[in-house]
Amino acid sequence: MLSLTVCPLALVLALTAKPGVRYLWCELYGRRNFVRDSIVRASLLAVSRSQLFNFVVLPVVMVTFFGLRVVAQTHPEIDAWIPKWDRLLLFAVVILLERIYHYRYAASQRYVLTRDIISNIVNLYVNGVVMALLVLPVLLYLPQHFLGRQLVFASSDQLGPIWLQIATIAVLVSFFRYWMHRLQHENQFLWELHSYHHRVTDLKAFNTYVSHPIDYALRNVLVYLVIGIVGFDPIAILIAVPLTFIGGALQHCGADLNGGVLNYVFVTPQVHRWHHSAQVPEGYGHSCNYGVEFPIWDMLFGTFYLPRKNGETLQPERIGHPGGFPDEGNYLRLLLAPLGLWPRSWRKNFGLAGTERLPRA
Ligand SMILES: [Zn+2]
Numbered sequence: 001m002l003s004l005t006v007c008p009l010a011l012v013l014a015l016t017a018k019p020g021v022r023y024l025w026c027e028l029y030g031r032r033n034f035v036r037d038s039i040v041r042a043s044l045l046a047v048s049r050s051q052l053f054n055f056v057v058l059p060v061v062m063v064t065f066f067g068l069r070v071v072a073q074t075h076p077e078i079d080a081w082i083p084k085w086d087r088l089l090l091f092a093v094v095i096l097l098e099r100i101y102h103y104r105y106a107a108s109q110r111y112v113l114t115r116d117i118i119s120n121i122v123n124l125y126v127n128g129v130v131m132a133l134l135v136l137p138v139l140l141y142l143p144q145h146f147l148g149r150q151l152v153f154a155s156s157d158q159l160g161p162i163w164l165q166i167a168t169i170a171v172l173v174s175f176f177r178y179w180m181h182r183l184q185h186e187n188q189f190l191w192e193l194h195s196y197h198h199r200v201t202d203l204k205a206f207n208t209y210v211s212h213p214i215d216y217a218l219r220n221v222l223v224y225l226v227i228g229i230v231g232f233d234p235i236a237i238l239i240a241v242p243l244t245f246i247g248g249a250l251q252h253c254g255a256d257l258n259g260g261v262l263n264y265v266f267v268t269p270q271v272h273r274w275h276h277s278a279q280v281p282e283g284y285g286h287s288c289n290y291g292v293e294f295p296i297w298d299m300l301f302g303t304f305y306l307p308r309k310n311g312e313t314l315q316p317e318r319i320g321h322p323g324g325f326p327d328e329g330n331y332l333r334l335l336l337a338p339l340g341l342w343p344r345s346w347r348k349n350f351g352l353a354g355t356e357r358l359p360r361a
Pocket residue numbers: 181185194197198275
């Protein structure tokens with residue numbers, strides 16, 4: 001198990017390290033392997049960095065993410081020792097990539113670091129537990145009441161072969177999240193909750209989980225609870241859930257990673273940056289690229305946007321709130337204002353929150 005985790009990580013390190021760091025890597029690895037490593041190093045240097053981005057780094061990171069998630073699901077005993085250890089490791093990988101491949105339009109997020117940390121802890125450690133406590137009894141009651149059992153389907157065989165169940169879960173999760181996310185941009189109250197996620201001025205590993213807890217739960221927790229009571233084969237869940245997890249975990253990677261052809265299969269950082277553009281692309285209404293893991297729904301429903309010029313994928317120059325609001329470092333405000341419980345907005349407006357209006361479509 002450990003080798004399954006360590007090997008992809010070592011590969012990411014070796015492939016992404018700058019020449020100097022790679023040399024150190026060789027030194028640490030031992031002189032016995034120096035000749036072999038020199039050949040590897042020479043061949044790596046012969047390939048341009050952009051080619052590495054396109055063909056190696058992102059796929060390796062994705063496979064690593066997938067592997068870690070599978071290991072985490074099959075080894076709950078490690079989770080009991082270090083809760084959410086796989087996510088923490090992923091944070092480390094993404095931060096490492098951000099350090100190595102500096103993004104040309106990068107903006108510092110240090111002034112909101114405390115808010116980021118609190119938001120990460122709440123959405124990573126508390127949100128799922130609270131949602132499960134509140135929603136699961138209701139979800140479990142329905143099949144129990146109407147069908148006399150805990151799961152909707154009595155046997156997973158009724159749901160078809162494993163490959164079909166994997167595809168069904170991936171389609172259900174991504175379709176639900178696409179429309180929920182779109183609704184969060186189109187409905188006034190849901191936008192109040194979601195708009196905070198759009199105040200960040202750059203995408204970084206640290207603001208992956210910066211969201212109002214209700215906003216986060218509606219998009220990222222609810223659907224998995226529903227999937228859990230359908231009665232899918234555990235093997236199908238074991239494979240499909242990490243598949244839907246890769247994109248979401250990578251979306252906010254602030255590294256200058258070129259997704260290449262993967263931009264059209266997964267929601268890569270290059271795709272998600274346009275969703276966070278301070279300037280909504282002309283003709284795209286409230287926003288574009290709503291997909292959380294796969295961009296297929298954006299392509300089908302006409303909301304996919306990823307311009308290219310001279311063979312290069314373009315990126316927005318400025319990330320930020322489409323209505324021009326500055327970032328907000330006060331976590332309590334993030335939590336209370338959309339519910340109308342923040343004094344300033346309370347005074348301003350006796351309605352729900354009134355801190356924001358939907359940007360014009
Ligand atoms: Zn959004």
